[in-house]
Amino acid sequence: MASTRERIVTATAELFRRNGYTGTGLKQIVSRAEAPFGSLYHFFPGGKKQLGTEVIREAGLPYAALFDIYIASADDPVTGIEDAFAGAAETLVETDYADACPIATVALEVASTDDGLRRATAEVFEAWLDKGTEVYAAFGLSRRDARALAIATVTSLEGAFVLSRSLRSTEPLEAAGRAVAAQAGNLLPNR
Amino acid sequence: MASTRERIVTATAELFRRNGYTGTGLKQIVSRAEAPFGSLYHFFPGGKKQLGTEVIREAGLPYAALFDIYIASADDPVTGIEDAFAGAAETLVETDYADACPIATVALEVASTDDGLRRATAEVFEAWLDKGTEVYAAFGLSRRDARALAIATVTSLEGAFVLSRSLRSTEPLEAAGRAVAAQAGNLLPNR
DNA sequence: CTCTCACTAGAGCGATCTATCTAGTGATGC
DNA sequence: GCATCACTAGATAGATCGCTCTAGTGAGAG
Known part of the structure; x- marks a missing residue:
């Protein structure tokens, strides 16, 4: 199984494709990534914007x-x-x-x-x-x-x-x- | 001044262009349209989806x-x-x-x-x-x-x-x- | 064995979302 | 003059939003 950070990025990229940025919720992301909510802000302390910029680049x-x-x-x-x-x-x-x-x-x-x-x-x-x-x-x-x-x-x-x-x-x-x-x-x- | 319904449609179309569908709130629409909130559901009883479909077509x-x-x-x-x-x-x-x-x-x-x-x-x-x-x-x-x-x-x-x-x-x-x-x-x- | 720290885990906050609900206004028909 | 009804007006409900906070866990360093 991929690392928690990788699973969050992958899940976010998949959701961005179909639902867009504003249409994707953070709860939805950690649920799909099977990651704890706290981990999202551990890896992306800048919140949704930081996660968004990194997902755009990495995807x-x-x-x-x-x-x-x-x-x-x-x-x-x-x-x-x-x-x-x-x-x-x-x-x-x-x-x-x-x-x-x-x-x-x-x-x-x-x-x-x-x-x-x-x-x-x-x-x-x-x-x-x-x-x-x-x-x-x-x-x-x-x-x-x-x-x-x-x-x-x-x-x-x-x-x-x-x-x-x-x-x-x-x-x-x-x-x-x-x-x-x-x-x-x-x-x-x-x- | 255009009719309330027209102002709502125009304001929604402008906001959809820049902010998209999920990025546009109903409060934001009536505020920009200078329309009472109740009028939105009077003219579009189907809510955001009905307003959205009509704006897509009319715009x-x-x-x-x-x-x-x-x-x-x-x-x-x-x-x-x-x-x-x-x-x-x-x-x-x-x-x-x-x-x-x-x-x-x-x-x-x-x-x-x-x-x-x-x-x-x-x-x-x-x-x-x-x-x-x-x-x-x-x-x-x-x-x-x-x-x-x-x-x-x-x-x-x-x-x-x-x-x-x-x-x-x-x-x-x-x-x-x-x-x-x-x-x-x-x-x-x-x- | 113990200390450290990266990470896990999720409750909860204030704000905002869509939608509903009641009350009030004012032009029109009779 | 009164009844009707389209429309105005906005408070409020219930859910969800992004985000913060505290507590707990467990592997590796010394």
Whole structure:
């Protein structure tokens, strides 16, 4: 069994995904984590905000690796992008349209209400964009084109998650995947 | 002065944008609306859920008209799309990165927690996609291409809002606008 | 064996949440 | 002039919120 601190972080991340920041209670977190309430304030003396910032980072940053898994290791970015969006759609359906982006809900909630939490989400998104830029540049794209494609990848994925979860349909994810793949194909005409 | 019911709906819509559904309290709503608390339950006997569903619809549906304002009335979809994303970026900066999509925050919050509210957000997104499909089809695109472009427009805009609000930067909106405009240009080679 | 301290355990505080309830007001129809 | 009813007005209930507080436990150091 994972450590108490790890169980608290994991439980919080799961609840943030589905219920958001304000929709998740501390009692709910320790209950799901099977942790004593006192331990929460032992590990996170700054309370919900400190727990929130650390969960955003710890749950969000690992997702940058998906650029390696899906795209850097693919034969070309176009099929890599198609696979990535298809994989996201599959996960979404398997989890009954619940598991999409680990931080998007929280990011929108806190963007105008808590600058500390907002900065944590910004760090994660910036890390994803940096990773995407690096991966696309390795395929020969200019720094400028690589960053534009990285932004298009992340924004299209995030927006498609919003619509797919709301509509309970994978159509937006599929359409967004095709659009980003086409954009990558246009930026890489020589393959 | 607008009617009490209208003031409640307007105040709720403004608070939902910035604070989300769970982050907005009923006391906060009537205070901002300068309405008596009892009036809230007079006009919305179903409580917060009924108010929420009606606000989602009443605040969300009018945005479909932006497809007319920006794109249908433009010389061609490409410049219309560019103008639409630039206009969104301008509004975002003017409101200190607060006013973006009226229903996205709520949509993510309720997608897995309240099916009634989720359906309300789905109706609004579907209405936007229908309007976008119609407007793009009027420029000669096939029904299939028009819907794909409408989905790309809405998903890119929604995702760019997430990143732009989090990063407090218009870069994602600008990059997303260029990407969707380019996609429109590819689908409409003959102009 | 004892001291220390990280951690466990949960009761309880003040504030706030949604919702209900009663009472009062004022325009309209008869 | 009176009855009706849509609406105003806000106190209050009951639950839950984030957070603080005290007490207890148990492994490792000396």
